[in-house]
Amino acid sequence: MLTRRHFNQLLLTGAGALLARTARGEDPINRFTVAQLKHGNGWNPRPTALRRLLWELSKRTSIEVEADARPIDPCDRTLFGLPLAYLAVDGALPPFAPCAQAALRSYLGNGGTLVVDGVNGGRGTPFEHSVRGALADVANGELQPVPRDHVIYKSFYLLDGPAGRSAASPDLDALSVDNRLAIVVSHNDLGGAWARSNLGLWEFEVEPGGAQQRERAFRLGINLVMYALCLDYKEDQVHIPFILKKRRR
């Protein structure tokens, strides 16, 4: 006789099998994407930026990507399924809500990486003050300039320094957790350099370096992703002679 327990088991098995069959129709590639954190003060000043970056990432590297980033509230625990998060700030960053502080602290301490991108960054700006204040609630330590020989400048492209829509700051700032950069802050509006409309027009002019500076901004974006995925891979001994040789050219 079919008991209720057996019936439920059959039901679950059938549902799972159905789901599996359904899933076979989906794209079977594990695609990379980025979490874009929502906050209370214009969290998406460059709506097309990440889409464009992801597209460039897929074109230039072996990484398979999703078309778009995923907007996520920092209090949402699904954030932990996306180890790279992007936080765009136009003006000042409001303090994180307590649930976001707790979540981000745990996220960053267990392997997550946060890239903060300021539209109007620079030393002494409201952006910098607010970011330092907000990040103090989610990680211990102070933001420090990233040295030019850091692996983040060679994780895919060999770069001499940061780039973006503007040249507000000559440095990226970062904060380390467990010997890796867990938070990277760009003052130079990376998103502004990446943003491109569906018609293919760049949305913002890049100054002062123009197209070359825009290209460097993409390269930095790709390096940031590669760093998040490979960490200090390019510091492995086997790479060093090649990198030194290329740098000397």
Added chain:
Amino acid sequence: MLELFGQSAQGFNDWRLCAMTALGTPWLIALTLLLLAALVVSALALRRASLAQRSVLVGLRLLAALLIALLLLEPGIELRATVRERGRLAVLIDASASMAMADGDRTRWQRAADRLAELTPGLQQLSESLDIEYYRFAESALPVAGANAALQLAPTGSRTDLLAALAALAPETGKRPLAAVALISDGADNSGLQGADTERARPVVEALKAPLWALPAGDPKRFRDLAIEEIVADDFAFVRNEIEVEVVVSGHGIDAHSVPVTLRDGGQVIAVANANLDPAQPNARVAFRFTPAATGKKLLVAEVPVLAGEAVIENNQRAFALKVIRDRIRVLQVAGRPSWDERFLRVFLKANPSVDLISFFILRSSSDQSSNSADDLSLIPFPTEELFTRELKTFDVVILQNFNYRPYQMGLYLQNIRDFVVEQGGGLAMVGGDLSFSEAGYADTPVAEVLPVQLGSAPRQYRRAPYRPELTPIGRNHPILDLGRDEVGGVLARLPALDGFNLVSGLTDGAQVLLAHPFERSGHDKAPVVAVREVGRGRSLAVLTDDSWYWSLPDVGGGGRGVAHRQFWANALRWLIRDPALSRLRLESVRRSYDPEAEIELRARAVDAAYRPLAGARVALRLVREQASGEVPVAERSALTDADGEAGLRLPAPGPGNYRASASAVAADGSALGSDDDVFVVGGARPEQTAAWPRPELLAALARMSNGAVVSGGDDVAQLPRRDAHVERISRAKRIPLWDNLWSVLALCLVAGAEWWLRRRWGYA
């Protein structure tokens, strides 16, 4: 005089005066001083007396004092019956196995018999005053009835220990002293006097208190032998770290100035070096430096060629056990593309101090845009040839993580990966993704031969849909799924569901499924998600998902601790490298070296998942002989472990050679417990064969130490140095007191009385 005291001296042949007082010396001194003081006082009291009177009185008092003193001493006569005992002369005859060797046309045993025959007439003469004792010695000395008994049995002793034999003769309390010790031996000591330093024999020789007569029975001029005398090496070495092994070669009667010394591991020659022999210094040391490439217990063999006319050929090779252990696990991680799965695995491997990680990630494939100048990129060529030919054997574990080999022309290296597992004993982990397993075309390749899963050729076997892997009965007890204190099923239930999954068509022979897919099927069975396999000398692991990283950061997001990912991979790594700590079976040979006739004894010990003794486990044993041409199967056995988790396995003597015993065990519930092996040597050169050359100079040194002599054939035994070993022993004694009688009392009374009467008469009372 004794009759005056009513005593008789019959039965005694000696006497002496004695003091029978029980008073101790301090008392006697005190009383003597008292008497003297009394005498002085009394002499002073007689100052007014005339000289004659004073002399008489003081004289009488002195006499009285002497009598009192004598009485206090209790004088007596001790009668003694003394016996004159004979000393002894010991004849030691070397009965060790080296005495059976021939130096030229006669064996040393025959020469020993000749020396004894030369000695016998002289010993017979000495036997009139000395007791002649005969001993056979090898590792110890045993008395025998006489010369004939000493030579009756062939010499078969396993060791020559001259010091032990001499120490057994030393006179102790109750033993009669030695007049001399005759030592008939080839001098081939292989115990305490093996080296050139003979001074350590001095205390033993001097304790004999007798001269030693050395009668060499070997002829070094006719002894010809080349031997591996000693191997100086540590018991263990670290893999891929250079070690040094020193081989000591001895050559006696060898014309050659240089002989090759070969060091080999089974059939493989590790190195060959030349030992330079010098007649003045027969031992030559050869140092080998090499780097072991694989872990495990090994029996290495050092050997020299057998030359014509050698006395012993068993000592031309010598085996020694070397346990090669790892210092760090060398891991090669190859990822087909950057991913979170690759990233979290790299974090774990890099953070692990026992891991030496080499990573290669394909950051850009051939289909990606290459309009940028190569100088702008930090990319390096993927060194496939170097990695999968020369360098492959330096790794312990290879991880192919979502890696499609085809774009990199690696097809010709897949056989190397297969051999790395099967023959070298390496560990291979293949991790899933859309570029892995069947998607990567590994089906029908040499790599597929070693995987635990069967790969089909159908396309699109990688899919993504949420599922929670199910624990199999084997997985429940497998060390890879030891994910923490809690029961593994509960742990898995709390972990995030996975998405990615590579479907395969089944399992390969000997594979085991640890985690299975709840819905997908491989044939009739649930499709594996994690499967393992022991193949050849190595192991393989299939992780048919690219989402094991969900057990880290996403698990934290779900309220977990995020430790299951690194725990899983830590366990996987240890399992792949056969970490002994994970093996639940230990196999040990009772001895490292067995005599040719001895039974082989092996002990297996099995533990359960909690490392408690496991009863009822079936242990399967396989014994092979390792020789230059390869392994030769010898025997197979099986046994069940007892309540202590132990099983003893005995095998009949398999004949001389180098052996490896390998065992695997299965618990009563069918779960695999692991495997282990051990090595040992049967037969081979024994100490009597290794250090077999005659050493008359050692015997001469012992004779010199004792002020003895080296005896030649024509020597007169009576003229050889001897010690007067006779002793007189008191067999019986009797004491007769002389003081406790009337005469003593009367004498004292008379003297004292005379003094008193004269003192009164002369008015000094």
